[in-house]
Amino acid sequence: MQRNYWMIAFGIVWTIFFSGMSFYWAMGGLLGVRSLGGSIYEMSLNPSSSFVLIVWLTGFIKLLGLILLLMLLVQWKKPIITKILFSVAKIAGVLLFLYGFLNFVTITLSTFHILDFDLDSYATFWRLIFWEPFWMIGGVFYFFSIKSKKSMFNY
Known part of the structure; x- marks a missing residue:
């Protein structure tokens, strides 16, 4: 197995952007937060100190992925x-992809009224068009940051 430097680089950029969103929201920024929908959006409008702490912590947890990707370069x-x-x-990579994919499936099922979610049409649209595919793309970057020497996925 060997490193795929392009996927590592894309993964690093993805991870910085991903964690940066959490830090932005933790500092009170609201751009894009409505697209998350549901209770997260409601809590962000008048956040408690514990909610802000959780958002800060998620930003730092997301940065662990950056450390992992940088460690692959050593x-x-x-x-x-x-x-x-x-x-x-x-x-x-598998877990990131599955998280996005399963959310995509469940939100899609809710649009057909098979499942019932507390998401308005605005949040549903952005979750299906941006957020869930964003998770899946991150999973692809992490998964393919390592490639087999003999693989059809070599670039």
Whole structure:
């Protein structure tokens, strides 16, 4: 297995943007928050100190992905460290993609009134057009940051 430097770079940019949104919202910014919909949007209009703390913490947690991607760039002396980091990147990619995909499916089902969500049409639109695909794209960046030496996915 080897590093895919393009996917690592895209993943780094994606992660900085992703965590930056949380920091922006934690500082009181409201641009884009309506597109999340539901209770998150309602809480952001008049946030409690515990809600702001949670938003700050999510920003820092998202930055852990940046540390992971940067660690992939290091040439570790012990191969076990490299293998563990490669595995963590693959698993993180799968989880990010699945989170976005499953949300996409459930929100789509709610548009057909199969499931009932507390999302207005504005939030539903943006969740399907931007947020859930955004999660999935991040998953693709993380997953393909590592490629097999013999793979159809080599670039």
